[in-house]
Amino acid sequence: MTLTSTDLLLEATGVSKTYGAVVALKAASLAVRPGEVHALMGANGAGKSTLVKILTGAVHPDGGRIAVRGRERVVHSPAEARHGGLVSVYQEPALIPDLDIRANLRLTETPLEPFRHWLAELGLGDLDLSSQARRMPLASLRIIDLARAMAIEPDVLMLDEMTATLPANLTERVLEVVGRQRDDDRSVIFISHRMIEIAAVCDRATVLREGETVGVVDVTAGSEERIVELMLGQAVDEMPAIADRTATAERHPEARARLSARGIAAGTKLHDVSFDLYPGEVLGVVALEGQGQDELFDVLAGSRRPDGGELLVDGAPVSFHHPADAIRAGLVYIPADRAEALLMQRSVRENIALPMITRLVRWGPIDASDERKKVEGGISTLQIDTRAGGEVRRLSGGNQQKVTIARWVAGGVRTMLCFDPTRGIDIRTKQQIYLLLRDLAESGAAVLLYTSELKEVQLVCDRAIVIFGGRVVAEVAVADADEPALLRAAYNLKSDAVMPEFAAAEVIADSEAAAAGAPRSEP
Amino acid sequence: MSAAAPSVTTGRTISLASVAKGNSWTLGLIGFLALLLVFTKLIQPSYGVTGVQGLAISVLPLALAAVAQAIVVISGGIDLSIGAMMALTSVVSATLMKGQTDEFGVVVVVGVLLLGLLLGAVNGALVVVTRVPDIVVTLAMSFVWAGCALLVLKTPGGGSAQWLKDLVSGSLGNEWIPKAAVVLISVVALVWIPLRRSRLGLSIYAIGSNRLAAFRSGVPVGRTRIIAYVLTGLFAALGGLSLTASTGIGTPVPGPYTLMSVAAVVLGGVALSGGRGGVFGAIVAVMVLQLIRTDMTFLRVNTNLAVVAQGAILIGVVMIGSLIQLRRARG
Numbered sequence: 006m007t008l009t010s011t012d013l014l015l016e017a018t019g020v021s022k023t024y025g026a027v028v029a030l031k032a033a034s035l036a037v038r039p040g041e042v043h044a045l046m047g048a049n050g051a052g053k054s055t056l057v058k059i060l061t062g063a064v065h066p067d068g069g070r071i072a073v074r075g076r077e078r079v080v081h082s083p084a085e086a087r088h089g090g091l092v093s094v095y096q097e098p099a100l101i102p103d104l105d106i107r108a109n110l111r112l113t114e115t116p117l118e119p120f121r122h123w124l125a126e127l128g129l130g131d132l133d134l135s136s137q138a139r140r141m142p143l144a145s146l147r148i149i150d151l152a153r154a155m156a157i158e159p160d161v162l163m164l165d166e167m168t169a170t171l172p173a174n175l176t177e178r179v180l181e182v183v184g185r186q187r188d189d190d191r192s193v194i195f196i197s198h199r200m201i202e203i204a205a206v207c208d209r210a211t212v213l214r215e216g217e218t219v220g221v222v223d224v225t226a227g228s229e230e231r232i233v234e235l236m237l238g239q240a241v242d243e244m245p246a247i248a249d250r251t252a253t254a255e256r257h258p259e260a261r262a263r264l265s266a267r268g269i270a271a272g273t274k275l276h277d278v279s280f281d282l283y284p285g286e287v288l289g290v291v292a293l294e295g296q297g298q299d300e301l302f303d304v305l306a307g308s309r310r311p312d313g314g315e316l317l318v319d320g321a322p323v324s325f326h327h328p329a330d331a332i333r334a335g336l337v338y339i340p341a342d343r344a345e346a347l348l349m350q351r352s353v354r355e356n357i358a359l360p361m362i363t364r365l366v367r368w369g370p371i372d373a374s375d376e377r378k379k380v381e382g383g384i385s386t387l388q389i390d391t392r393a394g395g396e397v398r399r400l401s402g403g404n405q406q407k408v409t410i411a412r413w414v415a416g417g418v419r420t421m422l423c424f425d426p427t428r429g430i431d432i433r434t435k436q437q438i439y440l441l442l443r444d445l446a447e448s449g450a451a452v453l454l455y456t457s458e459l460k461e462v463q464l465v466c467d468r469a470i471v472i473f474g475g476r477v478v479a480e481v482a483v484a485d486a487d488e489p490a491l492l493r494a495a496y497n498l499k500s501d502a503v504m505p506e507f508a509a510a511e512v513i514a515d516s517e518a519a520a521a522g523a524p525r526s527e528p
Numbered sequence: 529m530s531a532a533a534p535s536v537t538t539g540r541t542i543s544l545a546s547v548a549k550g551n552s553w554t555l556g557l558i559g560f561l562a563l564l565l566v567f568t569k570l571i572q573p574s575y576g577v578t579g580v581q582g583l584a585i586s587v588l589p590l591a592l593a594a595v596a597q598a599i600v601v602i603s604g605g606i607d608l609s610i611g612a613m614m615a616l617t618s619v620v621s622a623t624l625m626k627g628q629t630d631e632f633g634v635v636v637v638v639g640v641l642l643l644g645l646l647l648g649a650v651n652g653a654l655v656v657v658t659r660v661p662d663i664v665v666t667l668a669m670s671f672v673w674a675g676c677a678l679l680v681l682k683t684p685g686g687g688s689a690q691w692l693k694d695l696v697s698g699s700l701g702n703e704w705i706p707k708a709a710v711v712l713i714s715v716v717a718l719v720w721i722p723l724r725r726s727r728l729g730l731s732i733y734a735i736g737s738n739r740l741a742a743f744r745s746g747v748p749v750g751r752t753r754i755i756a757y758v759l760t761g762l763f764a765a766l767g768g769l770s771l772t773a774s775t776g777i778g779t780p781v782p783g784p785y786t787l788m789s790v791a792a793v794v795l796g797g798v799a800l801s802g803g804r805g806g807v808f809g810a811i812v813a814v815m816v817l818q819l820i821r822t823d824m825t826f827l828r829v830n831t832n833l834a835v836v837a838q839g840a841i842l843i844g845v846v847m848i849g850s851l852i853q854l855r856r857a858r859g
Binding site: 327329331332333338340344346347348350355359412 | 730734738741747804
């Protein structure tokens with residue numbers, strides 16, 4: 006099929022943008038046909054978000070041209086882009102927290118009926134429009150944001166990591182609705198780190214690397230490998246060191262648990278979670294969104310008092326009143342949201358040094374050379390790119406996450422609680438984090454890893470517990486912890502039960518046999 | 529150890545670069561101050577030793593107020609009761625010292641500094657415990673402290689120990705080195721520099737920069753906030769003492785120090801949102817503001833117009849400074 010440029014719905018060529026010394030985009034191009042779902046791929050810092058912001062007028066490019074339906078356009082503002090039919094749903098929900106949903110819609114002059122229609126299509130038909138945005142869960146806010154964008158029937162809809170924080174059932178609806186857009190000759194630009202979603206919904210993919218478009222790929226079976234190759238710019242090493250780790254998973258039966266939870270309950274979501282975490286292992290936690298995992302990690306990290314249950318560290322009962330208590334007991338917490346962990350305006354050095362203040366009770370001067378040694382140890386262990394180290398907010402997402410991990414590794418870590426540590430970061434950094442978690446476990450640390458990417462369980466964990474409805478419903482050995490099995494367990498399904506369509510479509514096709522052997526609760 | 533070796537050099541370069549960058553605002557402000565001094569000399573050729581002496585003495589209370597404000601603002605708070613605390617500590621010291629011996633004066637000074645710590649602790653504890661916004665608590669407390677000051681002394685009066693007055697007037701050795709400047713530099717150096725290098729200092733910056741992240745990192749947020757207010761109270765008391773010392777009496781009505789300290793902090797490159805800046809920029813900013821006022825007098829500008837001009841210059845300088853920083857970040 007050959008198309009002239011006037012047949013293209015959206016065409017951007019030679020788009021460039023620099024921020025100070027940082028080149029965000031060098032020569033990005035993107036051509037979107039009418040009626041296609043077009044993936045925009047690239048490692049973190051490749052320039053995807055910048056390109057989307059330029060297309061929607063939020064950022065002004067230094068150079069390049071943008072044409073919509075063959076006519077050159079200069080988009081000055083997001084409002085202008087909206088009128089021109091270009092609408093984006095950003096990673097952060099763009100709803101005013103203190104207004105109710107109806108007022109938020111009025112603010113953007115969104116027609117109510119189409120909004121309700123799309124909301125119903127997306128699986129939130131029963132939403133109360135008079136509830137305050139602040140009180141809604143993040144997943145609902147993102148769906149509302151999406152419905153609001155679709156209600157004005159844009160020619161080009163841009164979705165930046167739309168599914169990153171969604172539970173599986175909502176992801177399914179979003180993908181299905183996005184796929185249907187092409188029937189009306191509308192186009193969607195779809196940004197996601199999840200290859201499986203790209204394969205499921207996209208027709209073509211444009212791959213960015215270091216601010217340049219390095220290739221356009223037709224998405225077919227097996228094209229994932231090609232996309233990843235383009236993204237990385239080198240042959241993909243499929244987790245080299247992970248394969249031979251099964252040996253370390255063997256632990257001495259008489260070993261004492263580093264951390265034991267007994268019937269932990271908190272709030273309305275977490276009811277009864279018990280597990281033992283041993284030194285030298287990575288224990289996975291698998292759960293759909295909102296099954297109490299947030300509360301569990303808050304309790305373990307000392308930011309929240311449990312309503313019931315008991316925590317034991319090295320066999321002794323503990324009670325945390327403050328994160329400092331947990332840190333003193335050797336429990337450190339890596340949140341998914343870097344903004345919860347970092348002092349964005351301060352330097353890499355200060356960010357890494359910060360938690361060490363709790364290590365010493367005295368408030369005396371910081372031992373400068375000792376501190377520098379630890380900070381630099383952390384930086385080199387995690388290979389942090391510190392060229393913009395004066396202010397952490399200038400670092401890429403992946404490097405920011407490395408800083409949150411480095412600060413604990415620098416001080417020597419005994420028990421690490423990771424809550425979706427690889428959310429929204431690029432493959433290369435993900436692999437480094439996987440390797441680091443394994444290294445930590447091998448050197449005797451205990452790691453608890455909640456992940457929303459089920460694939461990570463088999464890559465990194467020794468075993469996994471599955472939480473559903475605030476209770477542990479299954480424990481899965483790593484050998485059985487493939488995606489279909491985990492998904493079944495996460496939905497609390499018995500192996501003979503019917504799987505949700507989305508899950509089935511996603512995973513069953515290529516591994517029927519594995520699904521048949523899905524685990525029930527194993528002791 | 530060996531792995532860290534190559535990164536040592538990069539680490540140092542980065543920290544050096546960031547130190548230069550972190551202080552660029554203060555350096556620029558010092559340049560502006562130098563220009564102002566040259567300008568002053570041009571419009572008033574007789575400006576010299578006396579002028580510098582006068583500048584140092586008039587700057588001292590405001591500089592201490594600015595340091596007090598800078599600390600609490602860096603921690604993510606604000607204190608609108610600084611002027612009232614200065615008035616209260618000033619009248620307490622003047623009342624107690626009147627007609628007493630020098631030795632008793634020392635006791636009073638120490639007592640008043642402790643009083644400053646107490647006032648700050650009350651402010652901080654109220655902010656942290658009641659969870660009422662800091663701007664409301666400290667505004668309310670400014671009425672309380674100002675009222676207390678009037679209870680202590682209804683009209684300006686009292687006295688000061690001679691050694692305290694001598695401490696800030698005149699010069700030390702060289703006539704170009706006013707004692708007031710020496711006092712200011714030594715007090716700030718004695719408290720701020722060790723603080724900046726301590727874990728407490730890092731904690732204060734941390735809670736101002738991102739309170740949740742600081743909490744998650746194990747920083748005792750509430751305690752650190754109270755300590756920031758306590759330090760603010762300490763510097764406010766030093767400011768009050770400097771008022772007593774330079775005027776020889778205590779004045780129960782608060783001067784314009786609260787809002788001037790906020791202006792100085794902003795001009796000095798401390799982010800009102802917290803977490804950024806330092807006290808030295810604020811001190812230089814105070815000198816700039818004071819010198820602008822002096823120049824207006826030399827130029828015989830109408831006093832009311834001078835106040836208007838001062839406000840306009842404040843906005844202009846902050847705006848131009850931000851533009852330069854923005855340009856540099858892009859260029």
